[in-house]
Amino acid sequence: MSTLVHPQANGQVESSNKIIVNNLKKRLDKKKGGWAEELSFVLLADRTTYKVATEAVIPTEVVIPTVRYLLQDHENDDKILAQDRDTIDELRDLDKICIAAHEQKIIKAYNKNIRVRRFQIGDLVLRKTFQNTKDPSAGKLAPKWEGPYLIDVEAGKGEYWLATLEGDDFPRSWNALHVKAFYM
Template sequence: MAFGLEAISPVEVSLNSPRVEYFDVEASREGIQLHNVLMKEVRDEASKRVLQQQVRAAANFNKKVKVKQFLVGDLVLRESAASQPTITGKFKALWEGPYQVTGVIAPGTYRVSMLDRIPLKNAWNTIHLKKFYQ
């Protein structure tokens, strides 16, 4: 279907095929309108199913997430791959620190500083931090 009309080959037009002879313009328009209405319903149902699947996937993901919360003053280690991604190697340290949490920007996002109170310029997410135990 192109531009709301069904395509007809030149051979069908010249030989008067049954499709051309018995073609009814009104029936064709009604069929196209019905098709459009049904297609809208199909799309609505599909969008509902997609939304339900997204909700299920989010719930499945969220039940596996371990919530880590730090308080101001807690000592934490920072993931070295997040702070220096270009340094690689078998013997590199996986964690750096300890650092002290100096502020909570949002749930899961923290400002940290070195132990001598020099703040780090970036904020850090909990996935890149872990609690330091003395």
Template sequence: MIDNRRGWHEMLPYALLGYRTTVRTSVGATPYLLVYGTEAVIPAEVEISSLRIIQEAELGDAEWVRKRIDQLTLIDEKRMVAVCHGQLYRQRMIRAFHKKVRARIFEVGQLVLKRIFPHQDEYKGKFAPNWQGPYMVRKVLSGGALVLSEMDGTEWPKPINSDAVKRYYEVSVCISVISL
């Protein structure tokens, strides 16, 4: 392989060949097959002849052209199979996503904590708290955006994504005095 970063352009054709001849899980076919209608002949098949190469070598020119035209007429069918496979793959991914992800629904008046991200001014290092608040939800906008306000009622000028907040559960401390 290459030890330095200057020779990457020499390896690019090999990376592209690998990418174009590898079966994609999402469509169930290689990109090369979907473009040209047949699988690519990899260099190893030329050196060590495979059954496909031997069969094509024994064909006459007219017969090879007829076989290639037959392959090209079936390319639309192969592409439709890939589209159907892609749609089924997409549905499986959606089902897997919805199985793991819980919808987070916030309501007006609910108390939330806001996440402190490392790029914000409030960030004080890795040993400081990751959440600040509580804040009150003033409006719930479409797409999961929230308008928050401080506890004293001053509203924030910008909405915040609901991914950056979590529900705040108030802890009430009860001190009971036991008389002895």
């Protein structure tokens, strides 16, 4: 993706996209067609990875020390590394708790606007048409709903078996999201 407003950022965007694509390729070794399921995990990993530019020390700075090299505390680095190894399990547990809390917030926000449709056996309903059930010759003006049908059996939470008005059953159940009430 490139932008005309900030052309200097085009290289940064392409670099970021390259990292995401490479990480996707690594995760898709066995399941080539499942990139859509893996994308959210790769994006989460990319967004939560700590990114900071490291300072390179050129070899001459080691032989002829500069002020920058002298100010670094090399003995303390080993102590910090040992402390990080000791606390990594606790940090992982805290991260898992934060991720679970975030997922709960997302689920709560998503489910806030969902209104479950409930039907009784014998109710008249319309069924949403899909690409395989539409008349291909109808074009854009094809009806979006077909029916009416009867609710024959409640198969589960929000799932119903439909029947035609003559009593013929359909070969599978329908989710309440794809069915709406029909009033005569």
